[in-house]
Amino acid sequence: MKRLFVVLMALVVALGFASTIKIGAVLPLSDITGRQAANAMKLAVKEINEAGGVLGMPVELFIVDDEMKPEKGAAAIDRLATVEKVDFFVGGMSSGVHLAQIPILKKYQKITVWIGAASYRCEEAIGPDADWYFHLHPWDYLQGESYAHGWRAITQKYPQVKIEKIFIAYEEGAFGTSSFKSYQDEFELAKKGTGVWAGLMKDLKGAPFKSAALGGGDYRAVLMQAKQYNPDLFIWAGYDADAIPILIQAKEIGFAPKLFVGAPPGWPADFGKNPLSHGVILYGMWAPALKDVSPIARHFWDAYVKEFNEEPATYFAPLGYTNIMFLIEGIKKAGSLDKDAIIKALREIEYDSPVGGVLKISPSRIIKNQGFRAQKILQWQNGVQHVIWPFEYQTAELIYPFPGWTGK
Amino acid sequence: MKRNFVGYVVLAIALFLIALLRPYAFFYGVQRGSLYGLVALPLALILGIVGLLNLAHGEFLTLSLYMTYLLFTKWGMDPLVSPAVTVPLLLAFGFVVYKLVIERSLKTHHLNLLLLTFGVSIVMVESLNIWWTSRPRNIYVPYASTSVNIFGVYVGGYEFLYTIAVVLVLTGLLLFLKKTRLGQATYAVGQNPKGAAIVGINVKFVYAFVFSLAAGLVALAGALLSVRSSIFPQAGGPFTMKSFSLTAMAGLGNLPGIVLAGIVLGIAEEFVKSIPGYTGWADLVFFVVLIAAIVFRAFGRREG
Amino acid sequence: MKYFMIAIVCVLCFLLPFFVGAYLIHVLTSIMIFLSLALSWDMMLRTGQLSFGIAGFFGLGAYASIIAVDDFSIDPLWSILVAAGFAALIALALGWIVLRLREIYFAITTLALSSVFMIFARNLSDLTGGSAGKVLYESIFKGDSIKIYWLVLSVALTVILVSELFQRTRIRFAINAIRDDEIAAKCSGVNIFKYLLFVFVLTSAIQGAVGALYAQQYAFVEPESTFSANFLLLPMSMALVGGIYSSLGPIIGAVVLGLASEYLKLIMPYGHLIIYGLILVLTIMFLPRGIYGTVVNRIAAKR
Structure with missing residues (x-):
């Protein structure tokens, strides 16, 4: 019919x-x-x-x-x-x-x-x-705000999670730089005790790298800076091509922060199969587990x-x-x-x-018709992307701290 | 040797200072520089002897990465063993590209060769993209992320393989060019193709040989790189210009100079990257050192 | 008669927007942007110097123009002249050094300079907007695509005219002499450096102006897209496919490749660039002098 x-x-x-x-x-x-x-x-x-x-x-x-x-x-x-x-x-x-x-x-x-x-x-x-x-x-700045809500909710649900120092490794192009800039703006507010990150971001540092997608792929200098800083939350904002090389090089220099977060727009085909991926947190709009x-x-x-x-x-x-x-x-x-x-x-x-x-449409900073405002916080667990936050869509419990590299 | 004298002095000072001040930058610089040199040598070989700037050089590297990946995922072949398969395959591929596309255009304007190889690179990238999509692939072997302890400095060990490989390849190439008949013929063609033809050297054969040999050497670099890099259609592309830069910095026909140039640039880059707040300027240092070396040499020659 | 024909073609080009739609006008505008770059590259090549720096001067012009409009409230039309002047000045300053280099050393140095320009554009955030670039709220002529077409057409015709003047005047003999045999040219009293510098500054100014046109048309600059290697590789391909050392060659190349890429996309949504690459390879293999060069050769052979 x-x-x-x-x-x-x-x-x-x-x-x-x-x-x-x-x-x-x-x-x-x-x-x-x-x-x-x-x-x-x-x-x-x-x-x-x-x-x-x-x-x-x-x-x-x-x-x-x-x-x-x-x-x-x-x-x-x-x-x-x-x-x-x-x-x-x-x-x-x-x-x-x-x-x-x-x-x-x-x-x-x-x-x-x-x-x-x-x-x-x-x-x-x-x-x-x-x-x-x-x-x-x-928009890039909306994403930065939404992660603050996510981490606040996570620190409340999982009291063992503590976030004070944040390090951001960002690719030097428009994508990475603008996401770092949005954290910097939030940090200025957080220092005054206002804004969404207040209390969660006591200190912020960042360093740019050249993405493997654009001919880079050597992150060790940036990872060394991160290791010396010893952040509670480490975020890299790059592309899918950076995902595994960053893990390999972090393992090589022995850098295993308690929260290891990646924020690329997509993930490489073999990421889940890689044993190093277990426990890596990611920012994203969606996960197959949904x-x-x-x-x-x-x-x-x-x-x-x-x-x-x-x-x-x-x-x-x-x-x-x-x-x-x-x-x-x-x-x-x-x-x-x-x-x-x-x-x-x-x-x-x-x-x-x-x-x-x-x-649902609502205004953003300049335009009247903005759709989604929030990203999700997800975690790779045994090769699968699980939703951690928002809790209404949660598919697995948070693994904390990041398991690190021993035995891999 | 005299030609490289300035380079050696610069290198010696840089090595000493940086090794002292920032040991990590020093070791990482040597590793990255060796990789740049390893990939640049084949490009320099073609540029020096055939007189052709191969804009598809990086795509040859990409192709060898995918081959290594395929061998690893389908047959579980270790990437360090795979050159046994990929080198001959890429040799053959280089030969076919040369015979099919390059050879008949050798006598026309030299820029035609540039555009031909650019066309080849587009076709290769887009074909890989259709076949494999733009989604990166990776090979994971635990030994690629092990560390070694050098005088109390804890650094990644795998990339020292680049250094070993570049020394072996360079030595091999130099011995080949000096000691074997084919090598001497190749050298002669690079110096003066017309003269070489007059003394009875088969110039076309030498060209085909050099082109294939270069492709084979790229496969070797690809196998070493495959466990540390993501594999996607544009993975090799940026290496073309980097290799061209090193070749120009060293000067045509100066193979050891390329490795030297690679290591100098690698260390300079890593040194800048290791200074907090200036990481974004590492590229600038790369290009400024490059331009300075070329201009310095050009003016130096004029006065000398 | 010949000039009459050329005049008619020019008038037709100006009247074209009254007969065809916005899409074709847009495509033709892009083609003329690339055509002007291709011609400027060819003009430098006629002296024997292979420049890989055209994307760099294109980007410099684009940034100069957007900054002129945004920070100094200069009229968008004037900003194109500002951009040309800025690119010319930089070329003049750098020319003293780089024009002493030859062959691949000149090529790689101009390429490296393009990258240096891009790194400055990315890192001098207060002036250039950094990695995110800079936007204007309104594009030139309030986005009227027909006026933009006329503007780009005028610039392209000017570039063609300059290129023809090069071919027809005393400069040509000087340039040809340099290309064919630099030492002989020097002996016969040609001041090589003066000529090279003149051509380098002029072609860089053209590239700067074209970059400004592009930036004003789309009302933005961004390091990655403004300094894209496409603005080097596509014009080069167009000139070589059409035929180098002439004015008509790059024009033909730009039109053929420009239209081909749009058409291929229609009939083959996925993988059309493979065909594009094959076209480049096959044209050069079978028409080594380019389309125009081959036609000229055939005609010459018949006579």
Whole structure:
């Protein structure tokens, strides 16, 4: 019956009785994040159309590769707006590419729901007036705030955990530097006894490294500085390519802080299999283990694996699915394609996302429509990423202190 | 030897001071510098003898990393044993690339070769990306993260293998170029290809041989590096320019100078990195030392 | 007759936005950005000096222009001249040293200088915004893509004109003499250094201006994307695929490769860069003088 309906819908479209809702996505298809986000978006569109579309119309998705080049990503917006004539823009990844897209997005002022670009510079470029712009990924400074809430909750639940001194090793590009900067800003507040980190951050130090993703890969100088400082909480903010080399080099110099935290956007394929990974804490939006505690995460996982015969490897997969579903929910609630009605609806809906958490729009520092504000605190345990915080999604108890390197 | 005199003096002073002030920076610098030298030697060989800057050099390294990874995960072959397989494979791969792409363009404008190898590098990176995705892979062997105690200084031991390897490879290459017939022919082609052809040396064979040999040596470096580095399509790319830098710093045709340049730059980099607050300027030191060495040598030659 | 044709083509280029959509205009704007870089690189190459520094001067110009607009409230249009002047000044200062180097030593030194510029852009945070870069709230002409197209077109035509002047005037003989035989050129009284410095400063100014255009079009600078190696490797590929030592060659190369990459992306969402790489390899293998060079050769052979 469903199938018949889809065929009928297609016929109707072909005859021109009804139009389609066109969504244009711009993603870096050569990267695993962009590729899986694109897959997840296709999955979402397929599910929507199988359920009869929205407002009686099928949804059509156009995906253009940004090649991780700013001018290509910007031209893709022009293409989707004028050639495919899409009604909505979705997608996103790198902040550098997004900065070039913002002037073009402003030209069209179509409803845009973005899942990438965490740099506060993007928020500055968008400005306060763009009510058509929805940003789902937490900004870099929001992430820093959310970890404070997480650690505070963890220190309360596990009294043996003590955090006073924090060391941050950050990759020297925009990604690492902006996350260090957000900690520095919070530290200034914490020194005055205000802000979210008050009492948790008595001292802060940091040092940059060149990421292996950009030709670096030697962290020993930075790790030595960290070892001499002897922090309670050690965080490295880099890329997936840094994950295992940092562990190897930390083991080599005998640096085993009580909390060893990594904050890359994705993890390497073999990380869980590596014996050194046991007990490593990570910041992330999502973990595969969420499927055991959240029905929507379970649904997404199964559907994705069935459709593409591979497992979602990055949080951009559930985020890409969320991107489409959230927009469609908004259109459904608005009941029409009127721009103002949809903007109003998107601001009101609450969408239970496979990323783990309910998506609800609220203002951030500059823009009016910010989606997710918090990251999660996860821990690698015996090869599996477990959720530690928020406790409502917790899948395992915290291992503390970090087991260190003996016997590995 | 005279050519390297300034380099030796600089090195001696730097070694002494840094070993005294910051022993960690000294040891790490020697290790990283050896790695840079090990990867740069094959590039210098091709640049010096074929006169071709191989922009796909780093991608050859990436390919050998993936091969080592495949051998390790599929057949459990230890990365230190895998050169027995990867070196011949990369030799063959280098030969095929040379025959298929490079050889017919040797007589055209020399910049064509540059673009050809750039094209090859794009094709290699993107093919690896399609096949393996951009997600990094890693090989874990416990011995790659062991430490050794040198006069009370506790440093990572594995990377000293780079130093041993670079000394062996350099000695091997120098002996080969001086003592064997093929080596002497290779040297002659590097000095003057037309003259070499006149005295009956098969220049095309020498070129093919050098290109394959260089690819094989890259595989050796790749095997050593594979247990310490993440393996992803762009993993080797940055080594191309680093190797080119070392070759230019040493001067064309100066193989020992490359190892020296690598170690000098490695130590300089690690020294800056070890100063808290200045870690981000390590790259600047790399490039300033590089430019200074090139300019100094150019002006020195003019006056001399 | 010939000039009449050229004039018509130029007028058509200016009228193009009235006939085609925003997407093609955007792609053509990018192509002209790369075309100007490719020509400026080729102009330096005509003296025999292989520069790997064009991404560096491109980035310098981009930063100079954004800082001029943001911190000194200079009009975005004037900021492009400021950027060109700044790049020229830096080139003048560095030229005294680097132009005494030849071949790969010149190439690697210009490349290293680009990296040095990038490290400064990243670390002088108070001026440059550090790793996160700097953004303007509004792009040039309030983001009007047709006006941006006209501006970039004007700059590109100016660059083409300069390149043609190089080919047609006395400078050409001096330059060719240097490239073919530096020692002979010196003996016949060509002041090599003066000419080299002139060309280096001029091409760097062009790269700076083009960088400023790019930065103003997208209203941002960021160390990683502004100093990207793409702004060296793509123009070089375009010039070589089109045919070096000419004005038409780099133009053809830029148009062919620019359109090809957009088209390939459409028919092959994943892995289109493999085909792009193959195109580079095959063009050079079978058209070693580039597209334009081969055509010229064929015509010459027929006569």
